Amino acid sequence: xxxxxxxxxxxxxxxxxxGLPLLSFFLVFFVxxxxxxxxxxxxxxxxxxxxxxxxxxxxxxxxxxxxxLWQLTWMEGGGALVTFGFLLDPLSLLMLVIxxxxxxxxxxxxxxxxxxxxxxxxxxxxxxLFAWSMISLVLASGLMQLYIFWELVGLSSYLLIGFWHHxxxxxxxxxxxxxxxRLGDLGFFLGIIVLLLNLGDxxxxxxxxxxxxxxxxxxxxxxxxxxxCGVVGKSAQFPLLTWLPDAMEGxxxxxxxxxxxxxxxxxxxxxxxxxxxxxxxxxxLGWVLxxxxxxxxxxxxxxxxxxxxxxxxAYSTVSQLxxxxxxxxxxxxxxxxYHLATHAAFKALLFLCSGVFIHQYATNDFFAMARAGARGxxxxxxxxxxxxxxxSGVWPLAGFFSKETxxxxxxxxPNPAWLWLGILGAGLTAYYTFRLLFVMWRPRRLEPPPEHGxxxxxxxxxxxxxxxxxVMAAPLLVLAAxxxxxxxxxxxxxxxxxxxxxxxxxxxxTWLVWASVLVVATGAxxxxxxxxxxxxxxxxxxxxxxxxxxxxxxxxYLDWLYRWLLDHVVYGLFSRLFTLNDRRVVDGxxxxxxxxTLGAGWLFSLxxxxxxxxxxxxxxxxxxxxGLYFLLV
Amino acid sequence: MNSLHTYLFIALVLFCIGLFxxxxxxxxxxxxISVELMLNGAGLNFMAFNRFLAPDPAVGxxxxxxxxxxAAAEAAIALSLILAxxxxxxxxxxxxxxxxxG
Numbered sequence: 001x002x003x004x005x006x007x008x009x010x011x012x013x014x015x016x017x018x019g020l021p022l023l024s025f026f027l028v029f030f031v032x033x034x035x036x037x038x039x040x041x042x043x044x045x046x047x048x049x050x051x052x053x054x055x056x057x058x059x060x061x062x063x064x065x066x067x068x069l070w071q072l073t074w075m076e077g078g079g080a081l082v083t084f085g086f087l088l089d090p091l092s093l094l095m096l097v098i099x100x101x102x103x104x105x106x107x108x109x110x111x112x113x114x115x116x117x118x119x120x121x122x123x124x125x126x127x128x129l130f131a132w133s134m135i136s137l138v139l140a141s142g143l144m145q146l147y148i149f150w151e152l153v154g155l156s157s158y159l160l161i162g163f164w165h166h167x168x169x170x171x172x173x174x175x176x177x178x179x180x181x182r183l184g185d186l187g188f189f190l191g192i193i194v195l196l197l198n199l200g201d202x203x204x205x206x207x208x209x210x211x212x213x214x215x216x217x218x219x220x221x222x223x224x225x226x227x228x229c230g231v232v233g234k235s236a237q238f239p240l241l242t243w244l245p246d247a248m249e250g251x252x253x254x255x256x257x258x259x260x261x262x263x264x265x266x267x268x269x270x271x272x273x274x275x276x277x278x279x280x281x282x283x284x285l286g287w288v289l290x291x292x293x294x295x296x297x298x299x300x301x302x303x304x305x306x307x308x309x310x311x312x313x314a315y316s317t318v319s320q321l322x323x324x325x326x327x328x329x330x331x332x333x334x335x336x337x338y339h340l341a342t343h344a345a346f347k348a349l350l351f352l353c354s355g356v357f358i359h360q361y362a363t364n365d366f367f368a369m370a371r372a373g374a375r376g377x378x379x380x381x382x383x384x385x386x387x388x389x390x391x392s393g394v395w396p397l398a399g400f401f402s403k404e405t406x407x408x409x410x411x412x413x414p415n416p417a418w419l420w421l422g423i424l425g426a427g428l429t430a431y432y433t434f435r436l437l438f439v440m441w442r443p444r445r446l447e448p449p450p451e452h453g454x455x456x457x458x459x460x461x462x463x464x465x466x467x468x469x470x471v472m473a474a475p476l477l478v479l480a481a482x483x484x485x486x487x488x489x490x491x492x493x494x495x496x497x498x499x500x501x502x503x504x505x506x507x508x509x510t511w512l513v514w515a516s517v518l519v520v521a522t523g524a525x526x527x528x529x530x531x532x533x534x535x536x537x538x539x540x541x542x543x544x545x546x547x548x549x550x551x552x553x554x555x556x557y558l559d560w561l562y563r564w565l566l567d568h569v570v571y572g573l574f575s576r577l578f579t580l581n582d583r584r585v586v587d588g589x590x591x592x593x594x595x596x597t598l599g600a601g602w603l604f605s606l607x608x609x610x611x612x613x614x615x616x617x618x619x620x621x622x623x624x625x626x627g628l629y630f631l632l633v
Numbered sequence: 634m635n636s637l638h639t640y641l642f643i644a645l646v647l648f649c650i651g652l653f654x655x656x657x658x659x660x661x662x663x664x665x666i667s668v669e670l671m672l673n674g675a676g677l678n679f680m681a682f683n684r685f686l687a688p689d690p691a692v693g694x695x696x697x698x699x700x701x702x703x704a705a706a707e708a709a710i711a712l713s714l715i716l717a718x719x720x721x722x723x724x725x726x727x728x729x730x731x732x733x734x735g
Contacts, residue, residue, distance in 0.1 A: 610734030612664075612727045613656050620652065 003069035003205060006088070010068060013057050014086050017050040017096065018139060021132035029125040039121035040111060043128050047107050050135060051100040058093045063500055067205065071141045080200040087141040087204060090497045091337060095138045095269055098344045101482075102261035103131040105475035109352055110253045112471035113359055123163060123251070130156040134262040138269065143192055143202040146273075150188070150230065150266060154181050157263045161250040173249035180243040184233020191226030194219065204273060212280030224277065224284035227270070228291075235267025235321045238295040242558050244318055245302075248310040248364075252355030255310060259317040260348035268324045268340050275333045289329030289413075293421050296322030298556055300428035304435070305542055305552045309354045309366040312436055316391060317347055319425065323406055326422060332409025334494050339406050341493070342398035342486045346390040349479040353384035356472050366436055367538075370443035379473040381440065383480045388437045390483045392430035393520050398486035405490070407516055411509050419512075423519050430523030435540065438532035640681030648674030661715045661725045668711075669704060676700045 006014065024046030028039045061068075071085025086092075107127055114120045133152035140146035155178075162174025196202060198219055199211060211220060231237065236244035244264065248255045258264065271278060271288060278285055296319045303315035320343050327335035357380060358364060361372045375381050390399035403426060410419045495501075531538050542549045554560065647670055654667030676697045683693020715725055722729050 608734060610731030612730070613659075617656050620656070 003067045003087070006068045006070050010057065010060075010088065011070060013053040014070070014088060014139060017053045017057075017100065018086065018132070018136050020046040020050050021128045021135060024128040025125050025132060028121060028128060033121045033125070036121050039124050040107075043124040044104075044107055044111075046128060047100065047104045047131055050131070051097075051104045054093070054096040054100045057088065058097050061088065061090075061093060062496060064088075064090065065499060069141060069205065071203070074144075078200075080196050080202075082144045082196075082202055083142045084145050085141040086139040088139070090499065091269075091272060092138050094337070094341060094493070094497070095265075096135065098265075098341055099131070099134050099138055099261045102344055102348050103127065103134070103257060105348065105478060106253045106257045106352070109256075109355070109472050109475045110251070112468040113253050113355055114251065115468055119163065123160075126156055126159045126163070127254075127257070130160060130257065130262055134266065137266055141203060141205075143195065143204065143207065146204075146270070147185075147188065147192055150234070150270075151185065153263055153266055154178060154185070154234070157247070157254075157258055160254040160258070161247045163250050163254065167249065169246075170249040173243075173246040177243040177247050180240050181233040184229045184231070184240055187226045187229025187233075189230075191223045191229070194223040194226060198223075207274060208276040211277050215280075217281065220277075221281040221283045224274075224281045225287060227274070228284065228288060231267035231270055231325075232291060233267075234270075235264045235325070236295075236318050237267070237291050237322060237325065238298055239558065241295055241299060241318050242555055242562070245311050245314040245555070248308075248314050252310065252351060252358055255314070256348045256351035256355065259314065259351060260344040264317060264321055265340060265344060268321055268328070268336060271325065271328050272333065272337050272340070275328065278328075279331070285329050285331065287329075288325050289418065292322040292325030292327075292329055293418065293425075294322070295319065296326065296425045297421065297428070300425055300432065301552045302555050303432040304428065304540065305549055306432075307367060308364040309357065309369065309436065310351070310364055312366070312432060313347065313350050313354065316350075316429065316432065317343075319429065320347070320391070323403075323422070323425060326418070327406035327409045330406075330409040330413050330418065332406060332412070334497055335402070335405040335409040337497060338490060338493060339402040342390070342402040342483070345479055345482040345486055346387040346397075346399055349383055349387040349476060349483055350391065352472070352476055352479065353380040353387065356380040356469075356476075359472070366439055367443075370440045373443075374440055375443070379476060383476040384440070385437055386480050387483055388433045390487075392433040392524065393426055393516065395517070396484075396487055398483050401487045401490045404513060404516065407512055408509060411512055423516055426516055427519040427523040430520040431527050434524040434527035435531050438527055439538060442532055442534075444538060637681055637685040640677060640684075644674045644677040644681065646674075647671070647677060659726050659728050661711075661718070661727060664727070665708065665711050665715070669708070672700055672704045 024043050027042050027046075032039045032042055067087060067089035069085065069087050071083040071087075073081065074084040075082040107124070110123070110127070114123055117123065130153070133149045133156055137146055137149035137153060140149060158174045158178040161177050162171045165171045165174070192202065195207070195211070198215060199207070201207070201210070215223070233240045236242075244259075247258060250258070278288065299315045299318035299322065303312050303319065306312045306315060320339070324336045324339045324343070327339060356377060357366075357369045357374050360377065361369050361374065363369060363372075366374075386397065390397035393400045393403040407419065407422050407426070410422045413419070526541075530536055530540055542552065551557070651667045651669070651671030651674060654670065655664050658664050658667060679693045679696045679700070683690065683696075687693060718730060719725055724730075
């Protein structure tokens with residue numbers, strides 16, 4: 001399928017979407033920062049227009065038949081060509097709409113959430129930077145361009161996670177996120193180099209169409225796996241998953257952005273972007289499946305014991321990303337992308353709802369929120385329930401349909417174990433989601449809201465006016481509508497993503513639907529028994545198993561393992577060796593040179609008796625010898 | 634007897650005496666005198682060569698006059714250095730001036 005050049009309209013719209021957030025970043029950061037309201041307005045306009053452009057582009061190309069490609073040559077030489085430009089195809093258009101929509105809604109919501117924060121203008125500048133990096137990543141036409149924006153996404157999320165940098169844990173979390181994702185990006189970059197050296201063509205279309213034919217299978221698998229390392233870091237997959245739960249130290253709207261449309265979604269997007277490339281290597285897809293499965297189960301168990309509302313959603317994000325990768329790894333391109341889209345809607349909704357409660361009650365513990373009377377806030381409570389139901393896959397919400405497509409993709413695999421693991425994960429998801437919902441709806445006892453002091457980092461809590469409440473509630477309603485509607489949009493999206501061609505008729509598993517409904521009902525029922533029904537102790541079955549509880553609550557000791565590796569391998573081995581090298585070889589070499597100079601000076605100074613005549617005598621002798629030499633030779 | 638070799642021999646003797654004195658004497662004044670002797674040996678050489686070999690009788694004499702002038706200047710500088718040294722160490726013996734010993 002050969003790409004076509006964009007017409008003037010498309011070029012303008014795409015460049016508008018790619019350019020405006022950057023403009024807004026520079027304007028807000030360097031010019032309008034002292035005027036907070038002006039900065040917010042600039043930023044909102046510069047994220048609203050890209051959203052309109054994205055919707056316009058999507059609507060205008062609903063029946064597109066060939067990808068639209070516009071690119072400039074950036075570097076050329078030695079058989080390698082690196083380009084810069086944009087690529088519009090169904091996947092990038094869909095993702096563009098998701099990214100711009102979520103970032104616009106988050107910016108609207110932040111008007112209320114960050115009201116009174118002294119760094120509000122700077123915060124909006126960073127949000128614009130974040131949106132710009134992610135939009136440009138989504139539209140990138142080549143892998144090198146994508147990598148640049150990939151790193152910029154990492155940078156802006158670092159800035160936002162550590163936004164309240166005077167809080168130690170926030171700055172630590174920002175650093176952790178940056179370093180852990182960088183670890184994966186190292187692999188990504190090596191993968192790019194392998195491709196550049198062996199293929200010389202980094203354009204996404206080129207990779208998808210020709211890589212399988214032009215590379216040896218070994219090289220193909222190696223480069224696919226190296227690129228997947230970047231995905232593991234960015235999408236917080238096993239074993240680099242612990243940065244994401246810590247990343248909720250940032251403002252809650254940032255978590256919503258980070259967990260749904262930008263940052264972590266970039267990893268899954270990359271695999272979907274290069275899906276035909278990955279299909280060339282069954283081993284690489286197998287690894288994607290394995291990593292996705294392990295991550296999904298591991299982080300679901302962590303979510304079962306978390307008591308911090310944002311932490312529950314963070315673990316659930318990790319597990320849902322794993323679920324998407326399972327779908328992609330099983331060969332279900334549409335399954336992964338569809339789940340990415342629906343997840344973006346309901347996970348943004350979940351975080352934004354939680355943000356309202358956190359803003360109101362100044363606590364992250366949902367038991368405490370419930371006791372303080374969280375269910376009195378009708379809009380966030382209802383939308384939270386809706387999004388939670390979507391997350392656990394309740395009919396007829398979006399999550400149900402996308403989960404079904406992923407499970408259907410898993411059912412195509414010859415080994416039924418993957419399907420059962422997927423269904424098990426769905427059950428765990430339902431359990432931890434309904435655990436939280438029941439706790440929120442049915443608190444054991446209501447307390448009068450405690451007089452909370454200023455919690456570090458939450459800005460001013462004065463002025464919880466109705467205006468602030470509704471500014472924060474409006475995006476919730478929009479996202480809730482999306483959560484409901486995206487479920488019905490499944491078939492349309494599927495034909496859009498398949499370029500309008502007739503779909504391959506996959507086997508339809510009616511029993512699969514019933515099995516997953518049964519599992520979800522079981523998970524929800526268990527949560528009801530333990531947390532929901534009148535007189536329930538609100539203690540999970542896991543609290544009777546301290547061993548498992550500790551394992552899950554300590555994140556399977558992954559952080560402990562990292563610390564151990566850091567202490568013993570990095571600090572204990574590499575740092576020690578490098579320090580030794582520094583002390584012995586570098587410092588020692590310079591010291592030795594100095595000592596040798598001093599010693600030689602001392603040795604030669606022995607010749608100096610201080611008596612004039614010896615010097616004179618030597619001089620005469622030398623002159624005489626020189627004279628003799630000239631006389632004789 | 635009145636030949637070039639005679640003068641050259643006398644000049645050589647003068648020079649060697651000066652050199653010997655320069656190396657042997659421990660008094661700076663003595664060393665200065667020895668240097669003057671060496672200079673005069675060199676001057677005599679010039680005169681002898683001029684008298685016996687050069688067609689133009691003026692060149693050698695000019696050179697000798699220069700040597701004499703430089704010797705006078707050198708004596709003035711050397712004597713002032715010696716005086717300065719004497720003020721510092723109350724002696725003109727080089728064995729006393731061994732501060733530069735390594």
